[in-house]
Amino acid sequence: MKTTAPDWPEGARLLFDTAPLVHWLEGNPLAGRFAGVFAGIDALRWRGIVTPVTLAEIVAGPLRHGRHGLAEQYRMLLTSGPRFQLRALDADLAIFATRLRIEHGLKLPDAIQLATAVSECCDALVTHDRDFPAGAGVEIFRGDAA
Numbered sequence: 001m002k003t004t005a006p007d008w009p010e011g012a013r014l015l016f017d018t019a020p021l022v023h024w025l026e027g028n029p030l031a032g033r034f035a036g037v038f039a040g041i042d043a044l045r046w047r048g049i050v051t052p053v054t055l056a057e058i059v060a061g062p063l064r065h066g067r068h069g070l071a072e073q074y075r076m077l078l079t080s081g082p083r084f085q086l087r088a089l090d091a092d093l094a095i096f097a098t099r100l101r102i103e104h105g106l107k108l109p110d111a112i113q114l115a116t117a118v119s120e121c122c123d124a125l126v127t128h129d130r131d132f133p134a135g136a137g138v139e140i141f142r143g144d145a146a
Contacts, residue, residue: 034143049086050087087116100114
């Protein structure tokens with residue numbers, strides 16, 4: 001499997017959908033598809049952005065299993081460090097997400113992800129998901145094996 005990093009500029013902003021982050025955090029082999037992306041994030045070459053949707057989905061597993069400390073570690077990693085920042089959902093973003101949902105037939109969580117990526121001028125939306133449309137205002141990066 002090819003693991004080279006994409007050719008994004010220094011300081012690129014990347015919106016992370018949930019699945020690649022879950023695989024990375026849990027050490028799942030599927031994270032290998034995004035090894036170059038996570039290497040760039042770890043080296044602080046690029047900046048990761050997450051939404052409240054991603055944060056909620058990521059802490060769900062640990063909380064479901066009573067692992068509150070792990071959920072807090074994930075929250076801190078995704079909201080208060082140099083690698084990732086949380087973009088809050090506000091009224092303007094909610095309306096934009098609704099428009100994208102209608103236009104592209106997306107589920108609401110995916111529409112929020114896409115709207116955030118576009119409104120934050122991200123260089124790419126990093127995902128495993130095939131539902132994100134091409135040509136919606138941001139590169140959709142599905143990993144090397146996609």
